[in-house]
Amino acid sequence: MRCSGWDCHSYCCSSDSWSSVAWRVALRKISSTQGDARIIVDGIGKTFVLRHTHSFKEAFIAVLRRKKISTVFKALDGVDFAVREGESVALLGFNGSGKSTLLKLISGVLKPDSGRVLTRGRVAGLIEVGAGFHPDLSGRENVFLNAAILGMSKREITERFDAIVEFSEIGEFIDTEVKHYSSGMFVRLAFSVAIHTELDILLVDEVLAVGDAPFREKCKAKIAELSSQGKTMLVVSHDIDMVTALCERGILLRHGNVVFDGEIDKAVSALRAQDV
Numbered sequence: 498m499r500c501s502g503w504d505c506h507s508y509c510c511s512s513d514s515w516s517s518v519a520w521r522v523a524l525r526k527i528s529s530t531q532g533d534a535r536i537i538v539d540g541i542g543k544t545f546v547l548r549h550t551h552s553f554k555e556a557f558i559a560v561l562r563r564k565k566i567s568t569v570f571k572a573l574d575g576v577d578f579a580v581r582e583g584e585s586v587a588l589l590g591f592n593g594s595g596k597s598t599l600l601k602l603i604s605g606v607l608k609p610d611s612g613r614v615l616t617r618g619r620v621a622g623l624i625e626v627g628a629g630f631h632p633d634l635s636g637r638e639n640v641f642l643n644a645a646i647l648g649m650s651k652r653e654i655t656e657r658f659d660a661i662v663e664f665s666e667i668g669e670f671i672d673t674e675v676k677h678y679s680s681g682m683f684v685r686l687a688f689s690v691a692i693h694t695e696l697d698i699l700l701v702d703e704v705l706a707v708g709d710a711p712f713r714e715k716c717k718a719k720i721a722e723l724s725s726q727g728k729t730m731l732v733v734s735h736d737i738d739m740v741t742a743l744c745e746r747g748i749l750l751r752h753g754n755v756v757f758d759g760e761i762d763k764a765v766s767a768l769r770a771q772d773v
């Protein structure tokens with residue numbers, strides 16, 4: 498849903514609730530107080546249902562034995578923060594702390610159960626290896642598909658096609674169906690498409706880790722260049738050297754809660770202090 502330049506993903510984002518006067522007033526208030534923000538995460542909560550049975554028979558037996566057939570797991574619990582235009586922020590935390598879930602909520606892949614996410618501007622996300630790609634289409638066809646999803650016109654894509662392929666170093670494999678690509682090749686092409694769009698916000702999950710060392714260096718340089726151009730970055734990575742070099746701020750998650758939000762060096766120290 499869109500209003501005053503903001504896109505909103507909310508637990509109650511039906512067209513009815515969005516068109517309500519209360520929502521629009523709330524949004525104007527946020528816009529006036531957080532004018533330079535690109536991302537606002539406001540009290541986000543996300544739960545997942547964990548099933549403990551695999552079949553109807555197992556579920557039936559579990560009910561007879563008065564055992565739980567599922568439990569509810571809180572992956573994120575009331576997360577709040579805002580990211581200003583031009584900021585580069587690392588999301589840090591141990592496995593399962595909620596980083597990828599948060600990135601998926603910001604990109605709109607998942608919907609929150611409570612709270613809301615507001616983004617202002619064009620969002621390009623590298624969230625999962627192969628996401629946004631159709632396995633039966635060639636690399637060339639997927640460039641057009643993926644770039645169109647990211648909001649580029651056919652003319653823009655045609656103009657930038659050679660640059661996209663060149664950066665990805667996919668070369669002669671561009672007309673091969675992507676189901677035959679390695680995970681590194683997927684990421685090369687996806688990253689290349691994303692950085693050639695007119696993006697305002699770049700969301701990068703751990704995906705770059707599957708690229709080889711020279712390509713990772715190239716991506717890091719590109720992310721630093723985009724950052725110096727004033728683009729907003731939110732990066733999830735366990736590569737502490739990389740996030741320290743690229744980000745000025747770190748948000749540390751633990752069991753779905755923000756436990757630190759501040760300078761990157763202090764965030765890394767807080768992360769290391771958890772490792773005892």
Ligand SMILES: Nc1ncnc2c1ncn2[C@@H]1O[C@H](COP(=O)(O)OP(=O)(O)OP(=O)(O)O)[C@@H](O)[C@H]1O
Nearest residue numbers: 545546547572590591592593594595596597598599
């Ligand atoms: N679709 C899902 N169904 C059930 N549980 C899920 C689902 N997606 C995520 N989870 C759970 O939510 C928690 C947070 O997962 P998430 O992937 O966000 O963690 P993370 O911090 O990115 O971890 P990692 O560093 O390992 O990538 C985990 O316990 C995970 O098992």
